Amino acid sequence: MRPVPGNLPAELNRFVGRADELAELTRLLTGFRLITLVGVGGVGKTRLAVHAAARALPAPGPEDPEKRYCDGVWLAELSSVRDPGLLDHALADALRVTDHSGRPPREVLRTHLADRRLLLVLDGFEQLVDPCAELVRDLLRRCPGLQVLAVGRRPLRLEGERVFPLAPMDGTDAARLFAERAADVLGGSCPLDEHGDTVRELCRRLDSIPLALELAAARLRALSPDQILRRIDDRFHLLTEGSRGELPRHRTLRTAIGWSHELCAPAERLLWARLSVFAGPFDLEAVEYVCAGPDLPAGSVLDVLGELIAQSVVVREDTAAGVGYRMLDTVRAYGAEWLDALADTGRMRRRHRDWYMGLAAWWELEWFGPRQAEIAAGADSALPNLRAAIELCLETDGETYLGQCLAGTLWFYWAGCGRLTEGRHWLDRALAPAAGPGEPPHDGSRRDGSRLKALWVLGYVAILQGDNATATGALYECREEATRTSNALAHAYAVHRLGCLALLTGDMPRAERLLRSALGSYRELGEINSNVLMGRAELALSLVFLGDLDAAVALCADVREICEDSGERWARSYALYVHAFAAWTRGRLTEARALLAEAVTIHHTFNDLVGLVLAMELMALVTAGEGYPAEAAVLQGAAGRLWRSVGVPLFGSPTFGAPHEQCERRAREALGPRAYGARVAEGRALSQAAAVERALAGPRGTSASVPPGRSPDDHRPTPDTDRETVRDRETREPAGSPGQIGGEAAG
Template sequence: MRRPQRPLPPADDSASPAAAGDDGAHPLPGNLPAELNHFVGRENELADVARMLEESRLVTVIGVGGVGKTRLATRAAALLEKRYCDGVWLVELSAVHDAGLLEHAVADALGLTDHTPRPPRAALIEHCADRDLLLVLDGFEHLVDDCAALVRDLLRRAPGLRVLAAGRLPLELAGEAVYPLATMTDEDALRLFAERAAGVRPDFRLTEHSRGPAQDLCRRLDGIPLALELAAGRLRALSTEQVLQRLDDRFRLLTGGSRSALDRHQTLRTAIGWSHELCAPPQRLLWARLSVFAGQFDLEAVEYICSGPDLPADSVLDVLSGLLAQSVVLREDSPAGTRYRMLDTVREYGAEWLAATGDTDRLRRRHRDWFLGLATWCELDWFSPRQAEVAARVESELPNLRRAMECSLESPQEAHLAQYLAGTLWFLWVGCGRLSEGRHWLDHVLEEETPYDASRLKALWVLGYVAVLQGDPVGAISALTECREEAEEAGDATAAAYAVHRTGCLALVTDDLERARDLLDDALGRYRELGELNSNVLMAQVELAMSTGFLGDLERAAVICEEVRDICEDHGEQWALSYALYVLAYATLQRGRPERARELLEKSLSISHAFNDLLGTVLSLELLALVTVTEGDAAEAALLQGAADRIWPSVGLPLFGSAHYGVPRARCEELALRELGGGRYASALRAGGELGPDAVVGRALLGRAGGRERARAGTDEPAGSAPPAPGGTRRPAASPASGRGGPERR
């Protein structure tokens, strides 16, 4: 049954994507971006969309490019935020070209991390099934059939879900309400032009003298918001009358003087084309070349990919600044730093010009080569204090990395480059919570028949690694056996070492501890011979410590992890450190020192959660629950256990619920049941199951002090804590303590 909705808030400017909740204390869940400038007009349209969402679970806003579909949809969603208990979530699909990545894009927008080998659609359906949320799908038209199928399945299985879509054509599903978005009214168009003009020229005012030309200009542009904003950008150099004169000449030239012959799409193309003509030749050239990017891009990439004899690298910044001044390119700040992007309609126009020059293929290869190099650098830099920065960088570049793999797969002769890229990005798939997408790409690139060179062998062991973490032992052993056999035949000692290592990891999680210990010892010996030292090698040591500790030698396990901790501190490594701390906490608790175990676990949990590492998070939570019941707070321990139970299905490793990894949970359950009894224990478990990862981690990190504060306050709510991040949203990877990055999930 759909949960009761809160009253619809008034459609005023106080409602924004970043607005606080009802009490003003906690942010609402969701990921709507903050508005960069004031939303102008469209009051009737906003009311219409809100009314249609009351009556239909699927509303699609359609219209020509540049008419303002995205802005209207996100504005309407922001005004309706308070009605959806589980948030409003924007999914931007324009940069997703592979239909196989559609579900991954939706899951990513929802902040859903699922490590299981089940189809991503199944994970999405399960996630949405009992939630009350609004999903905003933008820019889906190139994936319309696949998107329609996904939306149909989600709506059928998730009664609390509503979908607001924005695109150039409807999804054509039963029950869909279609809202054709018209251009702006004359009054709204004039308001928009005046406001944007004032942003360019602070002294701009609508006066008796300027109002007439401005109205004529808005009518010439048919009230299309993008066209109006492009025209307003021209006021840096021209008066309104001059803009109107040049635009009027352009219209007559293209239409033979027949104003009525202009449909709205042609009007927009005319406005963009007019802006294109007014650009200097280097600006036109850069505009065309920028069209090879997907999503955001940065200055370094532009200088490498787009420069040449006709556009020297040292001139690119000035030329790019010119495009920024004319609103052809937009600037955005992100966790990865200053980024740029182009609106889809503007990008498409540039792509047509690039194709006309015959330079598309060369620019796409140049783009691919840059991102191959970027991935290589990021892999090396992952083993450094810059892990969080690397994670932020590859997250922001994911659309471009996807496009680079797609480019390589278009030619059989270059498929090995796609294999290289998919293998090199192991730290993205494993360390940044993207196992499912990594599995998609690794399976895909390995379908191509290529020689067993280093690229293919690396993709194989990474595939085996991902399969281990997904709880797929059959897929893991198949890939790892093939990798090891071919590596030994080819004399590739590095690939063979990684295959042995990951086979040992598989043995560890399947409780074959003696074999795990032997394989991991073997792998570490091979790594020493090769002089290999990186994050993977440290994880092999941690895994050896786990197998050793589970076999009863806690002293040796602790010694191994102390060595790992020293190396991590020397190199600024974080994700391997989080697992070393977990093992040290396990050994410390066995020695009867719960307070010290808590200190170690709190640091481990903080790192794991900040890096979106579900496996590390859930293991630390369960061990913390055991520490908590040992300290005498059985109710809080049961609550932490209930929260861990909620996370485990997304980890997807039933193998980790084994006789060894399951010991802390079983012991905690025994002690808590003895203290609380069945009824209170079950109630605390249910309460924990209601908490999302952000909330439970914030609570757990309060430790014993938080328990004392809650006891004094007579409440189970965490006291003195900062509010959790909204609804499981992915945190910016600014630092291991505050952002996404990624300890590798063993």
């Protein structure tokens, strides 16, 4: 039985009440493609939407006859997104869509959703209501199997939208909710047994708003229900004064939050305000750096944070990156108002930015080591905060160079963890002006170094997206400016990536020349990291295509040895791929398959689609050589689907295209055009995870499917025939000349 896809979070405590609302929302989901659940902050919109969506999921197993939500239910949390330009990126991220192609993210979303049947829950869109409405309209028109459940404080106002206003809970459900949460706090004791009238009056005073009730229940650690009621009653009038423009229920919620805030100790109120600068999940180390100070010593932060967790102001959650924390948007907004009142917002945002700049720099260093998977998970969790940090740099006079530095420092995340589109967004923004507002001219200072790094990283990202024109411009500009400012390291990186560009466009002699030049510079400068190892693997691949297999294998062995010593896996995966390519060229198919299996596993772990699709293509060719053309065709189809997310298939290079054509020719000849096409279509229908599973499982069946009169061994490659295929292909379709790409390294 196949698992049902999706990303809905598990419920941490019991869903209470709302039986009528749940039934009505479930009914609406059967009849409308767009339902917008609206209501005041804290009324329980998200909890109801997620609970209803979870109930709507089909059970794991065979697909239901109507295929309703057969592609799952997905939650996109948009509350931390402030830049309209990131809306599409955030949705693609929630859907786990990775695209390296350089296509606009909207086009990627349309393609991904075009033939899928799923429910998309959009939560917290009100700060971007107009662009979100335009996005939803576009996707619903183009993707017939898509259904949207939007959750916010106002409707999207789209044609066909069914608005479902969510009122506060009725009195009975509110009392039950308070009792349930009170029992959690008190270890099983239910206050309804002894304080029923007080609890019901408390619920009435708080307008039965779930968030207000949960905040009040958290106070039972220190107060009785009667004490809570008296305190709310005493302060109700005071705390709602000056709120004439607000609806009564908004005022009630602010009363509950304000009352909870007033009951906090001074240190707790201060930490609450300072935590509001975090745009998404955060960890203890970040809190200790950003929020500590003379009035809040670092040694006390953990205890104060624990008190805010106990009072439901901060929520603790387990993530792939470890234990983290977050604040509900309504609570965070209240803290932000207090931070403004303290005139401390600017300083705290700068401390927040400095922490994430330091964290990114540390991750970059640690990336060359055994913690790559941990760093990838940490960067995923920190992405909303990284965005906020870059945004602050780019909107502050004189600090554009800091944004360039941060966007460049995250190269390992953009290129190594399937984030090319996001990285391109920030690199383009950081480099758009010649100098940002108030920026001094280039003078060889740190500002120039930051800009040069952003330029070569942009060139690298653009290469992987297939945008060779942008890559060429950025890398030549970087190389020229590096020469002018005597920045030898930036010059080496620019030359390295120009060599990578030559490799992927099929100019192997030039690729070898540039890559050797860059690696020589790295040795002189003492530079050793994952990028340098990638340069060696890229040089080895150019040597494979040039026919110097012994030198290529020796380079790969060197890279693999360094990776084993350091614990590095990402660059290792590319060395494994090149080594497998050499093994395939020599006809050593068993060796090639073992090397590729490890490479595929690593690429899939990091969601590196460029490496994954290259390894899948070669796995298909190995499979064909083993005498299993049907399975080879399936893998080619799976690779074809991945190429749509990477860019131009096989980089548009005759050199990379020749092995693919050889595999297709063998499989098509063995199976016949119709059967080959059917197998390719089967592969194209596989998800990324299913394709990886299929590739790692090995050929299906016990016998090869080959034409009469042939044996599986007839399909095994030899060095002569494989190199001849490449040379013949290049003779028919010459690669770009050096003049098309630019001058040489010394240029």
